[in-house]
């Protein structure tokens with residue numbers, strides 16, 4: 473496995489776990505750097521972004537990462553669902569886009585996420601999930617001088633994602649994420665209260681995947697120096713182990 477290091481000029485990253493996606497954006501490895509030009513600085517991470525297609529495992533990995541790394545988990549999707557639940561004008565407008573699997577307009581999302589990042593509980597360390605999802609969203613953070621120390625990209629083939637979305641269920645009491653086939657509820661009591669997100673249907677996951685695939689390349693341009701690609705098409709504990717390995721070397 474290769475480790476990710478921040479060098480004077482750029483961070484050289486490669487895949488973790490067996491490669492599923494295209495070759496990494498930065499295919500360099502330590503060997504391509506002339507000796508003596510690397511000033512490797514190990515760094516503690518407390519500004520982490522995690523990205524990936526719907527059902528790529530962001531929520532599941534964030535559950536483990538936020539607890540073990542003492543990071544405040546900020547999910548753009550959760551913030552929007554809370555807005556929808558509160559019935560505000562923004563929430564009503566956001567719901568239209570979310571139900572269509574489209575990105576909610578920036579005038580709603582950007583301020584909401586920036587305000588959340590500036591709340592006291594996030595200042596010690598944040599794990600930002602599902603934002604940015606477009607180049608202008610990334611630019612909005614740049615303008616606010618908000619940058620991650622590492623950008624984790626979970627990569628899973630589209631064919632796997634549809635199956636994951638359709639079987640995904642949420643426990644409204646604990647927020648825990650289950651899957652009827654791959655991560656079933658541990659008791660009848662939990663099983664009975666599980667809910668399915670309104671956009672977790674075969675029909676709605678298609679536009680969500682299209683939205684993700686059409687935006688992800690532009691976002692990676694903004695974070696190519698801190699990008700760490702993770703193979704998300706593995707057991708969740710193996711994915712988490714790969715993430716830990718990558719973070720250990722930062």
Ligand SMILES: Nc1ncnc2c1ncn2[C@@H]1O[C@H](COP(=O)(O)OP(=O)(O)O)[C@@H](O)[C@H]1O
Pocket residue numbers: 524525526527530548549550552569570571573574575576577581601602603604605609671680
């Ligand atoms: N950064 C964002 N910008 C605009 N809309 C977003 C953003 N993040 C989430 N959304 C909206 O909320 C929906 C659910 O997002 P999320 O909970 O992250 O689920 P998933 O990662 O499975 O798509 C998205 O389909 C989109 O409509």
